[in-house]
Amino acid sequence: MHETKIPFGERDGALFRAHEVENGLRCGCVCPGCQQPLNAANNGEKVIPHFRHAKSNDCFDGFREGVRRAAVALIALHKQLMLPALSETVRVATQGGRLLEEKVELRPVITTADTMERFVELDGLRGHAVLHQSNRQLIVRIKLSARMEHERYRQIEALEHSSMEIALHHLTLEQINDPVSFEHAVLHDPANRNWIRSIRGERLLAITEQRLQSLASELNAQWHLEQLKREAAEKARHSALDEEKAKLQLAFEAHRVRQLQMASEQPTIEQDNTVPGRAELIAGTMLKALQAWGGKAGECTACHLLSPPVYRFCLYCDSQTSKVNQLVLSPDIALTLDKRMRCSAKPEMSVKAAPQLVVRPDIELV
Ligand SMILES: [Zn+2]
Ligand SMILES: [Zn+2]
Known part of the structure; x- marks a missing residue:
């Protein structure tokens, strides 16, 4: 049409x-x-x-x-024109994963030119109007097709001048015929124009980016310091753990030596390594705990025999992986001990995990 x-x-x-x-x-x-x-x-x-x-x-x-x-x-x-608005967000990421953001905005304002040239050839493309103001130039393109002109935009952007576009392709015949609305559309309507390149906008964006970059470097330096502290703390934690582990290993080795010493001092008797035999030994250490250690004892997770409460390692077996869990026995346990042992799985587990004991429980006193 x-x-x-x-x-x-x-x-x-x-x-x-x-x-x-x-x-x-x-x-x-x-x-x-x-x-x-x-x-x-x-x-x-x-x-x-x-x-x-x-x-x-x-x-x-x-x-x-x-x-x-x-x-x-x-x-x-x-020689007057409403300039387009500009709204862009500058984003700078910090090393700590924060995103610093700042919006840069140019309000649409009217500019007045000293002189103006019509249809100027600029490096193979046409500036429909070129406005001059002191030493600055503003290239204006009047857009009359709905088509996007990416290639032409790239060419205009390469020029060292501000450039803008006024889109008039949507105007109706009535709007064009009416001098007032046509003039408004060409000169003043902020909605139909945008920047192809805004030198002032670019300067503002650069300043804002610089500010955010310097804020980011401050935050990065701070983050770096904190990171060093975090790493030092982590290292300290690791070496404390290593030290703890080494101490435990030493204590375990000392325990082994003591176990062998105790074993060598025990009379040589053939061990009863049957399940009932082990049940008897477990029951014996329980009674011993009640009578001699005030009901407190450490139960081995491998052989299930009770060691005196001061022991960190099992006194009897040589399991490398067993733990000793501290527990308190109820005094009335003695009454039901036989029954308990008969229906407990512990004697069998004990024989399996520690078929041969290093030190025999000293339960002859019981
Ligand atoms: Zn024609
Ligand atoms: Zn044990």
Whole structure:
């Protein structure tokens, strides 16, 4: 539709809207795209004034060329333009896993140019308007197609100037025909423009990033110190554990020596390594605990015999992996001891885990 209804006709180098000229061919206008004669349609209440090519041809530039030239003419006339807004977030990650964020915003403001150039060739692409202000330049592109122009954007971004785009392709014929709304769309509407490249925005982003980077380095230094402390503490914990382990190993070796010493002092008697025999020994150490050690004892997880409460290792067997669990026996246990031993699995487990005892329990006193 935009391609067939043409909003501006050209006559003697000037642009006219269809309602500003005579109807039909009498308008004396040509197409701003192809320079072929136009037919003005401005009669009748239902018709939105527009032009058409007098003879149908394959020109599709009438709409775009006319609107673009009219927009650039407005900018040239006023030398004023609403700049686009800018909103970006700068993010910097710290070594400690924090994300520092700061938003950079430019409000849309009106800029006034000292001078303005129309349709300037810049390294093979066209700046529709170039505004000059002291030594700065602002390149303006008037967008009249819904297509994205990535390649052209990349070229414009490579230039050392700020550049912006004003999108006018969505304007209706009525909006274009109305000088007030057209002027608003071209010069002042913050919603239809954006930065292709904003030198000021880039500077602000760089400053913000620098600030966040220096904050991040402070935090990183702090984090590094804390990390060193954490590592030192971890190392200390490990060496304490190692020391503890070494002590335990020494104590265990000393215990082994004492066990062998005790064994050598015991009279040589053949051991009864049957399950009932072991049951008798376990029961014997339990009674001994009640009578001689105040009910307190350490039960070996391998042989289940009770050692006196001062022992950290089993007095009787040579299991490398057994533990000694401290326990307190109830005095009335003596009454039910035989029964307990008969239905307990401990004697059997004991014979399995420690078939041969190093030291025989001293239960003859019981
Ligand atoms: Zn044309
Ligand atoms: Zn044991």
